Amino acid sequence: MTGRRSHRDSSHQPRRDRMDAERVSDPYRARGKWKEPTTCPECGAIFHDGRWQWGTAVPGAEQHLCPACQRIRDRVPAGQLTLSGPFFAEHREEILQLVRHTEAKARAEHPLERIIEVKDEADRTVVTLTGSHLTHGLGEALHHAHHGELDSRYTDEGDLLRVSWSR
Numbered sequence: 640m641t642g643r644r645s646h647r648d649s650s651h652q653p654r655r656d657r658m659d660a661e662r663v664s665d666p667y668r669a670r671g672k673w674k675e676p677t678t679c680p681e682c683g684a685i686f687h688d689g690r691w692q693w694g695t696a697v698p699g700a701e702q703h704l705c706p707a708c709q710r711i712r713d714r715v716p717a718g719q720l721t722l723s724g725p726f727f728a729e730h731r732e733e734i735l736q737l738v739r740h741t742e743a744k745a746r747a748e749h750p751l752e753r754i755i756e757v758k759d760e761a762d763r764t765v766v767t768l769t770g771s772h773l774t775h776g777l778g779e780a781l782h783h784a785h786h787g788e789l790d791s792r793y794t795d796e797g798d799l800l801r802v803s804w805s806r
Contacts, residue, residue, distance in 0.1 A: 667706040667709055667710055667715075667717070672689070673686040673701070673703065674686075674701045675687060675688075676696070676697040676700040676701070677700055677701040677702070677703050678696040678697070678700040678701070678702055678703075679691070679702075679703065679704055679705035679708055679750075680702045680704070681704055681705070681708040681711075681712075682705060682707070682708050682750065683696065684705045684707075684750035684751075685697075685700070686703075686705075691705050691706070691707075691750050691751050692750060693747070693750055705750065705751060706751055706769070707750060707751040707752070707753050707769040707770070710755065710769045711753070711755050711769065714755070716755050716767035716768055716769065716799065717768060717769055717770050717771045717774070717798075717799065717800065718767070718768040718769075718770060718771045718773060718774025718775070718799065718800045718801075718802065719765060719766070719767050719768070719774065719799060719800070719801050719802070720738070720765070720766040720767075720768065720774055720777050720778060720802045720803075720804065721763055721764075721765050721766075721801070721802070721803045721804070722734060722735075722738075722763060722764045722765075722766070722781075722804055722805075723762060723763035723764075723803070723804075723805045724787065724788075724805040724806045725806075726785065726787065726806035727763075727764070727804075727805065727806060730785075731764070734781065734785070735757065735764070737780060737781065737784060738754075738757075738766060738777055738781075739754070741773075741776065741777055741780045742754050742768075742773060742777070745772075745773050745776060749770070749772075749773075751769060751770055752768070752769060752770040752772060752773035753768065753769045753770070753773070754766060754767070754768055754769075755767040755768060755769060771800040774800045774802050775791060775800065775802065777802070778791055778802035778804055781804045782804065785806055786806065787804055787805055787806025788803075788804070788805045788806065789802070789803070789804050790802070790803045791803075
């Protein structure tokens with residue numbers, strides 16, 4: 640065999656820095672194609688060229704809640720980011736600023752990736768999100784910027800990505 644690896648090569652290891660592939664079907668994902676053009680009456684996102692994006696609504700466009708607005712209305716997150724630890728407590732505002740900045744950057748390009756809520760609990764802060772990709776990306780951004788312990792896992796049902804960051 641030349642320098643290429645076969646897919647059957649047992650020495651191949653999957654990359655550990657990538658999010659797991661979607662584990663279950665998402666009830667908030669459309670079962671078919673949305674009519675084009677479709678506009679979300681809540682956030683103003685438009686469905687165009689097969690995806691939700693920011694743009695100018697076309698007069699007379701269909702009106703349907705986008706999956707992110709539907710999740711926000713139903714209060715059903717796709718991701719949950721838990722922040723804890725003494726370092727987090729001391730640098731809470733700085734870390735939440737990084738979370739909000741990262742979310743704003745992602746939302747500018749991907750309207751379905753948003754924060755639902757930031758909630759303080761006794762010894763931690765829990766951020767719920769509309770997308771698992773954003774949840775994963777926030778965990779990676781925190782780990783990259785501040786190190787600490789990072790744990791990502793899907794719930795047993797497979798429909799919620801839980802990411803915990805602690806330092």
